[in-house]
Amino acid sequence: MPCRLRPNLLLSLAALIFAGPLLGQSLPDRSEQAIVDHVRTQQAPAVALLEQVVNINSGTMNFAGVRAVSDVFQPHFAALGFQTHWVDGTPFGRAGHLVAERKGKGKSKKPHVLLIGHLDTVFEPDSPFQRFERVDENIVRGPGTADMKGGVVVALAALSSLKHAGVLDRLDLTVVLHGDEEDSGAPLAAARATLIDAAKAADIAIGLENADDNTKTAVTARRSSGRWQIKASGKTAHSSQVFSEEVGAGAIYELARILNSFYTELRGEELLTFNPGLVIGSTQVEYLPEPLQGKASGKDNIVAPVAVASGDLRAITPEQISRTQEKMRAIVAAHLPQTSAEITFDEGYPPMAPTKGNERLLGIYDQVSRDLGFGPVTAVDPRRAGAADVSFAADHVEMSIDGLGLKGGDSHTPTEFADLRTLQIQAQRLAVLLYRLGKK
Structure with missing residues (x-):
């Protein structure tokens, strides 16, 4: 069955692709321009990394597979100066979580940003849907392409570009990648303790989900x-x-x-x-x-x-x-x-309740998108935003937002796909957002 982009996503992408940034638009801030330029160089290695992790089965109950995906991502975070560790999931009956932490340099207080994602998918080893497949130049199909190994790849491309531009040290960063987002361990309090503790130490939480797969929206509120x-x-x-x-x-x-x-x-x-x-x-x-x-x-x-x-x-x-x-x-x-x-x-x-802080963070992200030539970003209707791990963090931070990962469609089905054109869009937006948060 061929993958077909929904009409709203097609129109969004058409507008974004011809808006300017992908054709060389310049930014007045030299650091931002360096960040964007480096993101553009990350397309091929990012797609190769996505293919590698998608081809590893990491259904939630395939503990070895979940850990294998973590083992692929871990050295990429380490290369960016993150200290990483594995949280064993035995107490809550799951594989566990990958945590990566990086402190910025200097004595001044820095914004502490928490990035949230997951390693697992809904497709266990007995599923016939197992492999990365190119449908055409832009569309790739595979388990976790959009939900949400693609989101982790977007984050790595953004962080790599910040480091290349010499501005990654302006932030304190924590990354929590769960091994049981699709089928949470029990007790749930134990399964999400790592994330909640990380959120209590952070100022801002950013989720790397694909949300409603629309490049013109982001999530500021989720229902329980x-x-x-x-x-x-x-x-x-x-x-x-x-x-x-x-x-x-x-x-x-x-x-x-x-x-x-x-x-x-x-x-x-x-x-x-x-x-x-x-x-x-x-x-x-x-x-x-x-x-x-x-x-x-x-x-x-x-x-x-x-x-x-x-x-x-x-x-x-x-x-x-x-x-x-x-x-x-x-x-x-x-x-x-x-x-x-x-x-x-x-x-x-829990719910991710709408707050003034979330609205403010969306405003910053919206301005980033406009400045990059990608147009406005509005809040998605909470009825179109299912439950996600960012909700466990939202009550403990000043601002939170979700849906900043790779876009595609048909999540949780054997036709799940990602649109590779959105990798550049999402990685540039995330990288410049983080840079501006580090400047404030």
Whole structure:
């Protein structure tokens, strides 16, 4: 199946490519011009590096593969003066994380920037989608091309250009590359402890995801991603006795009441969604939350004694999550006759709430893009921005932004692709952004 760029991305790229910078536009700041010029020399080695890491399977549960991708990236960070170490993932049941740190030189206080990415993909060794493939001069297909080995390659091209221009020492830098972004380890607090600790020491967090794959947008807000489970119970009896005073409504009606009340009473709040992904009920029920599955057996003429539902909850602020959970608990507690139910909430990805700091960082990035001739960058609608690791850092830094990685499309599918034309765009933008942050 051929890869096809979405119309908005095609139009964006057409406008950017003929806007000037790729044809030699000059910048008034000599350091910025040196940075941009060096980024242009990085296209071939960057694509070669992308091919190398894409051809290493790093499905989340392929621990050896995740570590092998880390082993490829590690010397590139070391060559730029980063101190690197591997965080063992055994305590949270995953491969682990690569951390790279570099202190700027001089006694003055420098902005501390945290770059966030990941090494793993959704494609395990049994997937038929394994190899880097050139579709044409600009489009490459492969697992992790856009999501998000390409983002790490963009960061290395940008950092290399800063070092070449002699300005990398103006920043303190930490890079955290997770080995379990696509399937987080448990407990989640342990799996994200390294990132949270790094964020507490940083001023600014930048995510290297591909986000909505649009070169004209960046992410300043992401919704949370959490799960909930409901277990309803009722009295079992012959179906002819349902609704009687002794038997009541049964578990399935109780669960149906709860889900319908969620829909009628909670639906409509801006950026709040709650979706039941599995519903099951009968005389006998087997429910497994991981991987999510269920099995039921019974008869139509028996009032079901048990029913289970599992779903997700997405919100834009911690306050919205807390308020919604309380409303859900209250709905669950209003039982039908002779029934009971309880709801539990699992830990999940927190939201990246919109803040003035994030808006300010987007403004700086937008100006960088305009000055480079790539046009304006606006904030993507949070409904189009799924949960990501930057959310764990956002509450601990002054400013955060995401979506600065390589662009493409069809992430998490066997047609995932990256557009190599965006490598120059994204690397130049990131490099000049970092340079300007270091000047402030």
